[in-house]
Amino acid sequence: MLPEFQDHAPYIYAAYGLAALTLGGLLSVVLLRARCAKARLERLQRQAEEA
Amino acid sequence: MIQVFANPHRFMAFSKAAQPWLYGLAGLMIAYSLWQAFYVVAPELYQGDSARILFIHVPAAWLAMATYAGMAVASFVWFIWRHELADTAAKALAPIGAAYTAICLYTGAIWGKPTWGTWWQWDDARMVSVLVLFFMYLGYMAIRAAMDTRQKAARAGAIIAMVGAINVPIIKFSVDIWASLHQPASVVRLDGPTMDPSYLYPLLIGALGHTLLMTALVFTGMRTDVMTRRADALLLRQATT
Numbered sequence: 001m002l003p004e005f006q007d008h009a010p011y012i013y014a015a016y017g018l019a020a021l022t023l024g025g026l027l028s029v030v031l032l033r034a035r036c037a038k039a040r041l042e043r044l045q046r047q048a049e050e051a
Numbered sequence: 052m053i054q055v056f057a058n059p060h061r062f063m064a065f066s067k068a069a070q071p072w073l074y075g076l077a078g079l080m081i082a083y084s085l086w087q088a089f090y091v092v093a094p095e096l097y098q099g100d101s102a103r104i105l106f107i108h109v110p111a112a113w114l115a116m117a118t119y120a121g122m123a124v125a126s127f128v129w130f131i132w133r134h135e136l137a138d139t140a141a142k143a144l145a146p147i148g149a150a151y152t153a154i155c156l157y158t159g160a161i162w163g164k165p166t167w168g169t170w171w172q173w174d175d176a177r178m179v180s181v182l183v184l185f186f187m188y189l190g191y192m193a194i195r196a197a198m199d200t201r202q203k204a205a206r207a208g209a210i211i212a213m214v215g216a217i218n219v220p221i222i223k224f225s226v227d228i229w230a231s232l233h234q235p236a237s238v239v240r241l242d243g244p245t246m247d248p249s250y251l252y253p254l255l256i257g258a259l260g261h262t263l264l265m266t267a268l269v270f271t272g273m274r275t276d277v278m279t280r281r282a283d284a285l286l287l288r289q290a291t292t
Contacts, residue, residue: 003089008101008165015104015158016085019111026150026268034271037278044285051289 057136059277066270073267077260084257092249104162105250109238110258111154114265115184116219118148122191123216126209135280136273138205141212142195143272147265149188155181167232176225177233180218187215 005012088106095102122144128137159178160170172178191211198204226233238244244251 005100005103006094007099011101011161011165012103015161016107018157018161019107019154022150022154023264026147030146030268030271030275034275034278037275037282041278041282041285044282044289048285048289 057134059136062136063274063277066274070267070270073263073270077264077267080256080260080263084253084260087253088257092253095250098166101162101165102250104158106254106257108155108158108162109254110261111151111158112181113258114261115148115152115155115181116222117262118144118151118265119184119187119212120216120219122148122212123219126212129205130209130213136277138209139273139276140269141208142276143269145188145192145195147268147272149185149192151261151265152181152185152188156185163232169232172232175231175233176229177222177231180222180225184215184218184222187211187218191215
């Protein structure tokens, strides 16, 4: 249930919505890059062991 | 202490164990702060409900400055001792600091419209110095990306981070030195906070939550960089044998 504000509701939702988008985007990019780096390292380690 | 965590193997083991706790605690603290902001605290006497924006704007402003200070310290450590993990930390801090500075800028503009009647004021030293900070972050990341070797990127980035650190105290004291639409400091003061406890405690808990989130993100970014270096070294070894 959304809170009921007496005034300035669009400003409050805009500020928190944009902040959530920015932090969500940052979190997604950082975690995705970590996942890709880990997968690449593991693949290369496997190749090195096999060789 | 620094020597203990300066070892990449120890850092990887420590950060792997710490990350879930940091993300979990950060989520809980930020959620508590949001719940207070949206449902519990009363509207401010003069600003009404728009004062609720404080619970994201102020932590973002603190972290924008703290992250740059951290980047400058890490760059200094790299510059003096050439420790690769320090450069890794500075590199990981930059996008996080840029994101928090962007949040600070647009939540400030959104808060400014109903409070001061304007989105932006070019002669306000606080606003302009934070915008400069945002461009410092972008410049740091751009110059690193433009360099063809890691050593050159680290050196150029370290110089920008250390020189740009002068902007951090300018931001902090701008409201005391120059005329500004912003009010003087009401939390970090020598004579103690002047903010009402009903606003102060959720703000501090939210700020701590965002600090833990920033730390967790830095750990993840640093781990990514260490893994990328290890993978590059393996690739090089495979290519030469």
